[in-house]
Amino acid sequence: MTYPIVSKQTASDSIQPNLRNYEAVRDSFQWQQASDALNVSAATGHLNIASIALDRHQLTATKDQVALRFLSKEPHSEPEEITYSALWERANRFASALTSLGLQTGDRVFCLSGRTPDLYMAALGTLKAGCVFSPLFSAFGPEPIQARMDIGNATAIVTTARLYRKKLASWVSQSPSLRYILLLDAPDTLDSPDNTQLEIVFLQPLLAHSSPQFETVATRPEDMALLHFTSGTTGKPKGAIHVHQAVLAHYMTAAFALDLHPRDIYWCTADPGWVTGTSYGIIAPLCHGVTLIIDEAEFEAERWYRILQDQHVTVWYTAPTAIRMLMKYGPELARQHDLSSLRFLASVGEPLNSEAVVWGLETLGLPFHDNWWQTETGGIMIANYASMDIKPGSMGRPMPGIEAAIAERSEAGEMRMITDPNETGELVLKAGWPSMFRGYLHEDARYQKAFVDDWYFTGDLARKDEDGYFWFIGRADDVIKSSGHLIGPFEVESVLMEHPAVAEAGVIGIPNEVGGEVVKAFVGLKPGYEADEKLSQDILGLARKRLGPAVAPKSIAFRDNLPKTRSGKIMRRLLKARELGLPEGDTSTLEESR
Known part of the structure; x- marks a missing residue:
């Protein structure tokens, strides 16, 4: 769903915002x-x-x-x-x-x-x-x-x-x-x-x-x-x-x-x-x-x-x-x-x-x-x-x-x-x-x-946008090129997060002979949900409905933990490297290395 604008906070009587105008x-x-x-x-x-x-x-x-x-x-x-x-x-x-x-x-x-x-x-x-x-x-x-x-x-x-x-x-x-x-x-x-x-x-x-x-x-x-x-x-x-x-x-x-x-x-x-x-x-x-x-x-x-x-x-x-x-x-x-x-x-x-x-x-x-x-x-x-x-x-x-x-x-x-x-x-x-x-x-x-x-x-x-607000699409080297579309992983991940079972999501592009790349999602679930084919199809169905078939993931892999840095960023490049058997590069800030 598209969320409505959240109105600015109402200042208390004693504390006005530092940036008022x-x-x-x-x-x-x-x-x-x-x-x-x-x-x-x-x-x-x-x-x-x-x-x-x-x-x-x-x-x-x-x-x-x-x-x-x-x-x-x-x-x-x-x-x-x-x-x-x-x-x-x-x-x-x-x-x-x-x-x-x-x-x-x-x-x-x-x-x-x-x-x-x-x-x-x-x-x-x-x-x-x-x-x-x-x-x-x-x-x-x-x-x-x-x-x-x-x-x-x-x-x-x-x-x-x-x-x-x-x-x-x-x-x-x-x-x-x-x-x-x-x-x-x-x-x-x-x-x-x-x-x-x-x-x-x-x-x-x-x-x-x-x-x-x-x-x-x-x-x-x-x-x-x-x-x-x-x-x-x-x-x-x-x-x-x-x-x-x-x-x-x-x-x-x-x-x-x-x-x-x-x-x-x-x-x-x-x-x-x-x-x-x-x-x-x-x-x-x-x-x-x-x-x-x-x-x-x-x-x-x-x-x-x-x-x-x-x-x-x-x-x-x-x-x-x-x-x-x-x-x-x-x-x-x-x-x-x-x-x-x-x-x-x-x-x-x-x-x-x-x-x-x-x-x-x-x-x-x-x-x-x-x-x-x-x-x-x-x-x-x-x-x-x-x-x-x-x-x-x-x-x-x-x-x-x-x-x-x-x-x-x-x-x-x-x-x-x-x-x-x-x-x-x-x-x-x-x-x-x-x-x-x-x-x-x-x-x-x-x-x-x-x-x-x-x-x-x-x-x-x-x-x-037309009001001067900036919207993040993804790292330049994370963007997925699929059948002529440029797909920002954050947009896809945000929709996946709307499903009540999804706690976190990371999205990457997988090489494909026809379309160049196809979208694959890695999903962590909230407590009380079990990973199975029915849930996978339900999440994919939400994504297709909200994003359209060209942008929605073609497959989902469930993971207990997605690789993240200590600062909380999901390491999409590491998901991709592990999926494709590529060199992982610098993983020194990886949270799971603890």
Whole structure:
């Protein structure tokens, strides 16, 4: 079915949306306004993310507010609360420790840790010291960790003794650039690496003797601050370079797209091992002076509802995969909890199906606001806003300060803008926003290939409707070419999701001698449904009725779990590789590898 437009949220008496008039703000917005809002002085030529996220709060009442509320995975434990002042001191001690070890501006500090306060201390302390912070998934195996640290020329890695033994010890002595292993805990025994240039440092005693006062290094706006890795379809991962100026985009996009206000209780469920968990799980919310909820445990539906209830979460930023998992449990579990504190819901990680937007409205009393961005963009580019109607299934409209369009690129590298509404092409962004990646580390040619003049080609196919809303079609290399039709897998998956038995779906093209490709669907079922031929035909019948025989899947395969990244994206290329016996490429971010 086609879902009706969801009317914009009605603001409460006390909280008006930060972006009240989209058209007016978009027409007049300049990124200098972000600098002005954060009192960034162009005269000094200095800008440091940690200074904006932490230092400036020490001059206001925000310093006594709770910055982090940590929920341990240990049963019956009480939340640990850390104020902005206390987090600032911890970050200062960490920065002091780094400089005492001889680390200098630009050195790369990697972090392999679970979601604990120490991770946030390390991220902010690294930035204060002028070093580059690069997060790693704690679920990574040894090989993807080694690949990223070698590409990133790691100087130090922050981790725990358990993770060191399990994921580093077997290879770390051969690391060409690594000088320090900084352990967050002190084990009874630990084998030293067979490398005299590599030192294990126990952080607890070092931090205890490090100064809680530290003058943040006066980095420049274009100095590298963050190194995020994104998986390639084949070969090694790419290191996307982000600079300190990115904080301007982190701040403004969190205000516009997430509607963050000071003193919000904010929960971003993304792991800081990927870009959302850093940009919007650490930097942006701290810039706004909110209280962050940090949950150490993995997803569990009842626990998540209890957190929303007990921690009085007001703004919740999560992933479509998590939303669909909650949908599996039906509305009953949600209605056992008091979720009245919630005022804004947002989603990221992969396109959000229309059904999930409406489910939020019907079950939680609020719609989910989908938004779109990439590791390369560093921040939200297109969003559904609190003050605007939602078209379920749409990515929304471009952020103020962002120029987006639909285009196509010829084999000769020439660009043609597509101006007709609803015509499919590649989503492009005009360069110049503060969080735009500045390169792929050591891969200049690959970086240049992503641009035509000053337009960044995202690799995502989309269309723009007559109202200026953008609609995701699929990755350019995911689109299925069948009998002259270009079929976007997301469109097919969204229809499959409308069937009451379907919990998740992934769609690929299978080679066919007659039509080029035919559509095959992989489906995961909700509890209580059994995979059989009758159900398969029922789901296929819905798809044919809604999409027509040319677009609907020709076959369905039922799977208990579809391969997904830790950020929640269904890995269609991996479904295709496994189906056709092709090389799987980089699978280091694969969720099922845990």
